[in-house]
Amino acid sequence: xxxxxxxxxxxxxxxxxxxxxxxxxxxxxxxxxxxxxxxxxxxxxxxxxxxxxxxxxxxxxxxxxxxxxxxxxxxxxxxxxxxxxxxxxxxxxxxxxxxxxxxxxxxxxxxxxxxxxxxxxxxxxxxxxxxxxxxxxxxxxxxxxxxxxxxxxxxxxxxxxxxxxxxxxxxxxxxxxxxxxxxxxxxxxxxxxxxxxxxx
Numbered sequence: 001x002x003x004x005x006x007x008x009x010x011x012x013x014x015x016x017x018x019x020x021x022x023x024x025x026x027x028x029x030x031x032x033x034x035x036x037x038x039x040x041x042x043x044x045x046x047x048x049x050x051x052x053x054x055x056x057x058x059x060x061x062x063x064x065x066x067x068x069x070x071x072x073x074x075x076x077x078x079x080x081x082x083x084x085x086x087x088x089x090x091x092x093x094x095x096x097x098x099x100x101x102x103x104x105x106x107x108x109x110x111x112x113x114x115x116x117x118x119x120x121x122x123x124x125x126x127x128x129x130x131x132x133x134x135x136x137x138x139x140x141x142x143x144x145x146x147x148x149x150x151x152x153x154x155x156x157x158x159x160x161x162x163x164x165x166x167x168x169x170x171x172x173x174x175x176x177x178x179x180x181x182x183x184x185x186x187x188x189x190x191x192x193x194x195x196x197x198x199x200x
Contacts, residue, residue: 021068028076035076043085047078051093051114063110070114080121088129090118095135095151096142108146115150125156132162140168148172 024046028035038045044052050070074080083089088097094114115135119125125135136156139147148168152158159167 021065021072024069025072028072032076035073035078045078045082047073047080048084048090048093051090051118060106063106067110067113080118081123083127083129086130087127088133089123089127089135091115091123091125091135092127092129092133092138094118095138095147096144097129097133097135097138108144111144112146112150115147119154125151125154126160128160131164132160134160134162134168136160136168137162137166137171140172143172 034046036045040046040049042049047070050066050073080090084093091114094111096111128134134156136148136151136158137160139151156168158169161167
C-alpha cells in the first residue's frame, strides 16, 4: 500500500535542490506505483518535477542526481507524454515555461538533454500548454539560445502566438511582465538569424 508519507517524500526528493537519487530509488522500490502518481504542490507526476528542478541551479552533482531520478522514474513506468493539468508537457517545463529566474550553463545542458530524450520518446515540440505557450516561448522567455536553436532545428514554430498574441520573437524582444520589461536580446538575435536562414 502506498502511504501518504512515502508519497510526500518522493515528490519532496524529486523537487528538492539536494536531490537524493538513492532515497527516491528506495521509496520506489518499496512502492513502485509512486513513479506514476500525481502529488506535491502542483499535483504533477514526479517526472515533471524532475524536469522542472533541473533548471534550478548549476550544481553538477544535483543535476546528475536529477538525471538518475528521471531515468529511474521512466524505468518504473512514468509516462513522459502525460502533461500537467493545464497541458504543459515535459519539454515546455524543461525550456522554462512558468519560470522567471535566470539559470546557468550546466542547467541549460541538463535541460537540453531532457528535451532531446523527450523528443526521442515522441513529445511534440509544438504542443501548446497553459495560455497557448509552446516550448519555444519558454526558451525565448528565459533567454536560452542553445534551446532556441535546437527547438527551431526540430521544427518549432517561430510564429506561434500565445493567448496574448506574443510570438517567441516578440517575447525575446521584450514584453512587460508584472509592470517590468523583460527582454532577452541574445535570444532575439538568435531567432532573427534562424528566421532569416529559413526564408532563403
